Amino acid sequence: MRKIIYFMSMSLDGYIEGPDRDIGWHQVDDDLHRAYNERLAAMGGFLHGRVVHELMADFWPTADQDPASAGPTAEFAVIWRNMPKYVYSRTLQRADWNTTVVHDVVAEEVMALKERPGGDLALGGAGLAASFAALDLIDEYWVYVHPVLIGRGKPMFPLSDTRTALRLAGTEAFGNGVVELRYERAEKPSAH
Structure with missing residues (x-):
C-alpha cells in the first residue's frame, strides 16, 4: 500500500512560511533541489490544499521555458506537470495540469487512493496535513x-491534543545547512 508522506520545508523555529506567505528565507540551492527532484519524481501523486496548489500552478507549468530556470528547476517543472495532483478545496470547482479536485478529506477515500498502484503520495500544506493527521492518515514526515x-x-x-510516536528513518545534511529529517510512524503498541 502506498504511503502518505508529509513533505515540507520549515525554519528551525518551526514555520513553513513567514508573514504574508513569505518563503524567501528558503535556502534551495541546486544540490537541495536535485534531492527534492529525486524524491518527488518517485512519488505517485501530490496532495495539496487550494493555496499551495495555486502557488505551484502559478509558477511550475512554464518554469522550464524560462532560460533563467535551467538545471533542477527546469527538471522539476516537468515532474510537476506530469505528476497526478489532488487538490483539496471546498471552493475550487476545476483545476488544470493533471489535477483532480477533491472537496473534503474523507478517510475512506484517502485509503482507497493509497490502495491504488504507484508511488507514495506527497502531502503538502500545514492545514491539509492537520486534516490528514486528525484522521490518522500520515505515514511518514519528511522535514x-x-x-x-x-x-x-x-x-x-x-496545536493538537494528539501525540504521535515516530521513529527516525533517515537524515541528510546539505552543504547549504539544510537538514532533511525523515520520520516514520512508530509501531502502535499491541493490546494485550
Missing part, C-alpha cells in the same frame, strides 16, 4: 529544516 529563525508565521504543525 527539511532550514538554518534560519524567522520568528513568526505559519507553523508546520498546528
